[in-house]
Amino acid sequence: MGAIDLSDEPKNRITVDIYGQQYTIIGEENASHIRAVAAIVDEKMREINKRNPLLDTTKLAVLTAVNAVHDYMKLKEEMEQQTENQKDERKW
Amino acid sequence: MGAIDLSDEPKNRITVDIYGQQYTIIGEENASHIRAVAAIVDEKMREINKRNPLLDTTKLAVLTAVNAVHDYMKLKEEMEQQTENQKDERKW
Numbered sequence: 001m002g003a004i005d006l007s008d009e010p011k012n013r014i015t016v017d018i019y020g021q022q023y024t025i026i027g028e029e030n031a032s033h034i035r036a037v038a039a040i041v042d043e044k045m046r047e048i049n050k051r052n053p054l055l056d057t058t059k060l061a062v063l064t065a066v067n068a069v070h071d072y073m074k075l076k077e078e079m080e081q082q083t084e085n086q087k088d089e090r091k092w
Numbered sequence: 093m094g095a096i097d098l099s100d101e102p103k104n105r106i107t108v109d110i111y112g113q114q115y116t117i118i119g120e121e122n123a124s125h126i127r128a129v130a131a132i133v134d135e136k137m138r139e140i141n142k143r144n145p146l147l148d149t150t151k152l153a154v155l156t157a158v159n160a161v162h163d164y165m166k167l168k169e170e171m172e173q174q175t176e177n178q179k180d181e182r183k184w
Contacts, residue, residue: 018154018158019154021150021151021154023151023154023155023158025158029162033162033165036165037158037161037162037165038158040161040165041154041157041158041161044157044161045154045157057150058113058149058150058153059113059115061150061153061154061156061157062110062111062113062115062133062137062153062156063115064153064154064157065133065136065137065153065156065157065159065160066110066115066117066129066130066133067157068157068160068161068164069129069132069133069136069160070121070125070129071160071164072160072163072164072167073125073128073129073132075164075167075168075171076167078171079167079170079171079174082171082174086178
């Protein structure tokens with residue numbers, strides 16, 4: 001079973017199931033947040049598997065991480081754009 | 093080699109190296125965006141490996157995806173909070 005610290009001050013240990021494997025997540029976040037994150041990863045892996053059924057689980061997981069980081073960067077750009085727009089609004 | 097569609101209308105094929113493996117990413121995004129995403133995933137995997145040296149590559153990749161989705165959700169919450177604050181500002 002894999003365990004990961006999501007923060008520097010671990011508090012909770014939550015066991016989740018992702019793509020048929022159990023993982024223990026250690027962090028300050030509450031159980032429902034961790035479970036929601038795990039469910040998204042599980043869903044993304046199944047989605048990518050549907051489109052690329054020949055990929056092994058490691059590659060599937062790496063590409064899921066690529067997908068998640070891509071989403072993060074897009075959201076960050078959107079957020080920065082929003083902040084820029086507000087600055088412009090205030091100028092006028 | 094694994095290939096993934098990041099969008100429904102694939103245009104570019106970029107080959108990147110993540111954790112010693114090559115992946116072909118297919119999508120509308122430009123090469124520099126894809127390379128930046130791949131570099132973040134590679135870095136996150138190495139970071140998690142340092143903290144959990146006994147994990148196999150699949151688990152490492154899954155936990156990297158968990159970490160990325162966690163970051164995404166945090167940023168989304170932050171963004172929603174920002175939008176809420178603006179609404180409140182406008183009310184007054």
